[in-house]
Amino acid sequence: MSVPKLIIDITREYIDNNAFLFQELPINLDKLIQKEGISVINYPFEDDISGVLVIENDNATIGINKKSSNVRKRFTLAHELGHFKLHTQKSKMFMDNVFFRKKSEGYTSKEEKIEKEANYFAANILMPEHLVRGEIAELKCDLHDDVTIASLANKFEVSSSAMTFRLINLGLI
Incomplete structure (x- = not known):
């Protein structure tokens, strides 16, 4: 599924408007979330829930599974921020199930689309293209090597699988 141009444009505009927060690694999510006026709480959700976004009376709160790595x-914070910036006209509550990443069973096609859009937003703000390309330009090793991917992932403070998907989506591997 491709990402709609509107989502690409909103994501790009968000990064451009906050360029001062997209200059060094890892991206400071706390500052981005504070800038939006969103509260964050760690909560002992069941293992299958990674996070939630609730908007009530113009107050937004992200709940994060405190048991997560x-x-x-x-990634969950960035994903929920994506819902906040992209989807609040569609709903005032988003609950993200860990199993969505493994299979989209139980999601409607509309829900699946919204989740993929939030994932797109999250990947772009955690691993901005200009910073990914800058880090790769300095590498003197193979991008197909697991150690290289893990080293990049560590710099961006993302999982190796998230970094791998980002590199694939940028056409770098």
């Missing part, structure tokens, strides 16, 4: 929390 740091890289999972970062």
Whole structure:
């Protein structure tokens, strides 16, 4: 499924408007979320829930599964921020199931589309294209090597699988 041009444009505009926060690694999600006025709470969700976004009376709160790894929390925060910037006209609550990443069973095609859009937003803000390309330009090793991917993932504070997907989507591997 391709990402609609509108989502690409909104994501690009968000990065451009906050360019001062997209200059060094890892991206400071706390500042981005604070800038939007969103509260974050760590919550002991069941293992199958990675996070939620709830908007109530113009107040937004992201709940993060406190049992998740740091890289999972970062992706979830960025994903929920994506819902906040892309989808609040569609709903005031988003609950993200860990199993969506493995299979989209149980999701309607509309829900699947919204989740993929939020994932697109998250990947772009955690691994901005200009920073990914800059890091790769400095490499003197094979991008197909697991150690290289893990090293890049570590710099961006994302999982190796997220970095691999980002490199594929940018046409770099």
